[in-house]
Amino acid sequence: MIPSLLPTYNRVPLAFAEGQGSWLVTDGGERYLDLGAGIAVNALGHAHPALVEAITDQAAKLWHVSNLYEIPGQQALADALVEKTFADTVFFTNSGTEACELAVKMARKYWYDEGDHDCVEIIGFEGSFHGRSSAGIAAAGGEKLTTGFGPLLPGFTHLPFGDLDALKDAISDTTAAVIIEPVQGEGGIRPVSDADLKQIREICDEAGVLLIFDEVQCGVGRTGKLFAHEWAGVVPDIMMVAKGIGGGFPLGAVLATEDAASGMVAGTHGSTYGGNPLACAVGGKVLEIVSDEAFLAEVNRKAGLLRQKLEGLVAEHPAVFDSVRGSGLMLGLKCKAPNTDVLSACYDADVLVVPAGDNVLRLLPALNIDDKDINAALERLNTAAEAVETAIAAQEEQDA
Missing domain, CATH: 3.40.640.10 (Type I PLP-dependent aspartate aminotransferase-like (Major domain))
Structure with missing residues (x-):
C-alpha cells in the first residue's frame, strides 16, 4: 500500500522539533549540528x-x-x-x-x-x-x-x-x-x-x-x-x-x-x-x-577557518577522504569510502551534511555559523571518520 506521503524521498528517520542558529533538536531532545542548512536555504541559520x-x-x-x-x-x-x-x-x-x-x-x-x-x-x-x-x-x-x-x-x-x-x-x-x-x-x-x-x-x-x-x-x-x-x-x-x-x-x-x-x-x-x-x-x-560588506568579510573568514580544518581532517583520515573542494561556505568533502557510509557515520555523530554526486558530501552551513560551532563540527566529523575507519579495518580483516 502506498504511504500517504508520496515516496519520492529516501528520508532519514530523524524528525526535528525546533532549531536555533546552527543546531537542530529532535522531539527526544537530541541536538544535531546542522551543516546542511536545509540544502543551503537557511542562510542565517534557524530562528534568526x-x-x-x-x-x-x-x-x-x-x-x-x-x-x-x-x-x-x-x-x-x-x-x-x-x-x-x-x-x-x-x-x-x-x-x-x-x-x-x-x-x-x-x-x-x-x-x-x-x-x-x-x-x-x-x-x-x-x-x-x-x-x-x-x-x-x-x-x-x-x-x-x-x-x-x-x-x-x-x-x-x-x-x-x-x-x-x-x-x-x-x-x-x-x-x-x-x-x-x-x-x-x-x-x-x-x-x-x-x-x-x-x-x-x-x-x-x-x-x-x-x-x-x-x-x-x-x-x-x-x-x-x-x-x-x-x-x-x-x-x-x-x-x-x-x-x-x-x-x-x-x-x-x-x-x-x-x-x-x-x-x-x-x-x-x-x-x-x-x-x-x-x-x-x-x-x-x-x-x-x-549584502553587508562586514557580513561577507566574516563569511570569508569563517570559510577559511572551516576549510583549513577540513584539510586537516582529510590529512588525518586518508582512507576516508580524498580532498576538499568548493568556495566560501559551499564546501565538499570528496570521499574515498562510499559517501553513503560516511553520511551514516555523520548521523551517528550528530552532525548533518548533504550527499552529492561524484562521491562528495556537501557542507553548506549557515553563513553566520559561530567559530565554536565550526570547532564542534570538526570534532563530530572526526568521530564519524574514525567510525568509518574502524568499519574499513573490520571489513579488511574479515576479507583476509
Missing part, C-alpha cells in the same frame, strides 16, 4: 531573530493578495536587488525550479521577438542541476533526473563539464543561451574557475548568445560574495536565484538585464504566490543582512 520579527510583523498585517495588485514589499526587494547586482529587472518565484522555467522562457522569447524563431537551443553542462521541472531536467540532462520522464522537452544540448572547446563548437545559429552554475552543487561542489567563467562570457558575446547563471545554490553570500560570479568579474544576462534569498521561506527570483528581459511583457508569465508579502518581508531582511 531578525527574520522571526520580519515574518511575524508581516503576518499580522497581510499574507497574500496575488500579483493582480501592487505589492510594496515586492517592489522594495526588487529595487534592492537591482541596486546591488547587474540586473535591471526582477521576477519573483517560489523556488529555483520555477526560476529555471522563466529563465528558459525568457531566453527563447528574446530571440522570438528578435525575429529568429528557430533560435531556441539552450546549452548546459554535465553534472548540472537546474530543478526537477520538465525544463529543469531537460536543461541538466542527467540520466538519474530524466529516466522515465520522456519525451523530454526538446532544445537542450549537454557538454562535458569544463570543456570550453566543445562549447565553441556547439554554438550554432539556433543557440539561444548557455546555462551554467558558477559552482555545481548537486554535481559534487565543482566550481567553475574564474578564468573559465570569463571565457564563457567572451564566447557568448562573440557568438551573440545569452548567458544564464544558475546561482540558486551558490548565490546569496554562499561563496563570500553576494553572488558567486562576482569573483570572476563577469555578469550574466539572466540569473536564477532561490534557496538562501528567503532564509527558509519559499522565495526565488529571476534577475535580468533590460535587453534580455525585453520579450517578457504583460501576459507572458505569471505566478500566483511569487513575491507575496510574507516572502518579500523575509527576503528583504535576508538581503539587508547578507
Whole structure:
C-alpha cells in the first residue's frame, strides 16, 4: 500500500522539533549540528531573530493578495536587488525550479521577438542541476533526473563539464543561451574557475548568445560574495536565484538585464504566490543582512577557518577522504569510502551534511555559523571518520 506521503524521498528517520542558529533538536531532545542548512536555504541559520520579527510583523498585517495588485514589499526587494547586482529587472518565484522555467522562457522569447524563431537551443553542462521541472531536467540532462520522464522537452544540448572547446563548437545559429552554475552543487561542489567563467562570457558575446547563471545554490553570500560570479568579474544576462534569498521561506527570483528581459511583457508569465508579502518581508531582511560588506568579510573568514580544518581532517583520515573542494561556505568533502557510509557515520555523530554526486558530501552551513560551532563540527566529523575507519579495518580483516 502506498504511504500517504508520496515516496519520492529516501528520508532519514530523524524528525526535528525546533532549531536555533546552527543546531537542530529532535522531539527526544537530541541536538544535531546542522551543516546542511536545509540544502543551503537557511542562510542565517534557524530562528534568526531578525527574520522571526520580519515574518511575524508581516503576518499580522497581510499574507497574500496575488500579483493582480501592487505589492510594496515586492517592489522594495526588487529595487534592492537591482541596486546591488547587474540586473535591471526582477521576477519573483517560489523556488529555483520555477526560476529555471522563466529563465528558459525568457531566453527563447528574446530571440522570438528578435525575429529568429528557430533560435531556441539552450546549452548546459554535465553534472548540472537546474530543478526537477520538465525544463529543469531537460536543461541538466542527467540520466538519474530524466529516466522515465520522456519525451523530454526538446532544445537542450549537454557538454562535458569544463570543456570550453566543445562549447565553441556547439554554438550554432539556433543557440539561444548557455546555462551554467558558477559552482555545481548537486554535481559534487565543482566550481567553475574564474578564468573559465570569463571565457564563457567572451564566447557568448562573440557568438551573440545569452548567458544564464544558475546561482540558486551558490548565490546569496554562499561563496563570500553576494553572488558567486562576482569573483570572476563577469555578469550574466539572466540569473536564477532561490534557496538562501528567503532564509527558509519559499522565495526565488529571476534577475535580468533590460535587453534580455525585453520579450517578457504583460501576459507572458505569471505566478500566483511569487513575491507575496510574507516572502518579500523575509527576503528583504535576508538581503539587508547578507549584502553587508562586514557580513561577507566574516563569511570569508569563517570559510577559511572551516576549510583549513577540513584539510586537516582529510590529512588525518586518508582512507576516508580524498580532498576538499568548493568556495566560501559551499564546501565538499570528496570521499574515498562510499559517501553513503560516511553520511551514516555523520548521523551517528550528530552532525548533518548533504550527499552529492561524484562521491562528495556537501557542507553548506549557515553563513553566520559561530567559530565554536565550526570547532564542534570538526570534532563530530572526526568521530564519524574514525567510525568509518574502524568499519574499513573490520571489513579488511574479515576479507583476509
